[in-house]
Amino acid sequence: MIIQTEAIVIRSTKYSDSDCILTLFTRKMGKLGVYSKNARLMKSPLMSGSQIFAYSNVTINTRDGKYRLSNADLISNFYKIAGSVEKTYLGYYMLELVEKLSMEDQSNIRLFQLLADSLYELEKNDNIILLKTVFELKLLDYSGFRPNASRCIVCGDSSSLGNYFAPQEGGRVCISCMGQVNIKYRYDSTTFRLIEYIQNNHISRVLEAKISRQIIEELSGLLDYYIKFHLSEIRLKTREYLILD
Numbered sequence: 001m002i003i004q005t006e007a008i009v010i011r012s013t014k015y016s017d018s019d020c021i022l023t024l025f026t027r028k029m030g031k032l033g034v035y036s037k038n039a040r041l042m043k044s045p046l047m048s049g050s051q052i053f054a055y056s057n058v059t060i061n062t063r064d065g066k067y068r069l070s071n072a073d074l075i076s077n078f079y080k081i082a083g084s085v086e087k088t089y090l091g092y093y094m095l096e097l098v099e100k101l102s103m104e105d106q107s108n109i110r111l112f113q114l115l116a117d118s119l120y121e122l123e124k125n126d127n128i129i130l131l132k133t134v135f136e137l138k139l140l141d142y143s144g145f146r147p148n149a150s151r152c153i154v155c156g157d158s159s160s161l162g163n164y165f166a167p168q169e170g171g172r173v174c175i176s177c178m179g180q181v182n183i184k185y186r187y188d189s190t191t192f193r194l195i196e197y198i199q200n201n202h203i204s205r206v207l208e209a210k211i212s213r214q215i216i217e218e219l220s221g222l223l224d225y226y227i228k229f230h231l232s233e234i235r236l237k238t239r240e241y242l243i244l245d
């Protein structure tokens with residue numbers, strides 16, 4: 001069988017002096033482990049499409065349940081990301097999050113498009129902390145971990161919402177239910193409006209908006225708690241190296 005699809009290289013592992021094993025995040029089939037023969041050789045036609053961050057139209061041959069890259073027409077290598085240490089770390093963090101939260105052979109088109117759009121934005125946008133925050137919030141949504149900011153996570157009421165967020169329960173808590181959750185944090189009401197704005201708008205539109213640095217940092221902290229509770233079994237190595245100044 002031959003598979004043709006768009007793909008982004010989210011991991012590359014040396015297999016031999018000339019070959020490598022790629023983890024591709026594809027539009028049609030989600031995450032795939034693919035053998036790329038001779039991709040480490042300078043004259044190989046697969047070399048450019050086998051690098052980390054490479055976004056390509058690929059052709060993959062399958063045989064006995066194994067995938068082999070036969071062609072990669074590069075769309076973008078996002079080379080400008082490498083010109084900034086901060087952007088490079090954030091880029092690797094995005095790739096690791098996608099790798100850890102995506103399933104083998106299971107398409108997630110919204111998540112694929114989010115990663116592609118985010119890498120394009122990362123090349124040209126210097127608001128690192130906002131980009132990280134938008135990416136995390138949308139990725140959580142597309143991976144089944146959407147935080148609820150519009151209704152009480154306990155009773156579902158939206159008429160008496162307070163400014164408390166319970167990360168373990170997964171959302172905002174109304175005044176009547178505050179005593180029913182063990183761990184909750186208080187945030188500015190604007191932070192909750194920002195969550196809804198990000199969830200309902202494309203990443204490029206959010207990045208064009210004028211948003212208070214204080215509110216961005218507060219939402220970033222909220223997501224830190226949220227990720228700690230809901231992704232506690234996933235060790236994110238790249239998160240330790242993020243530079244968000």
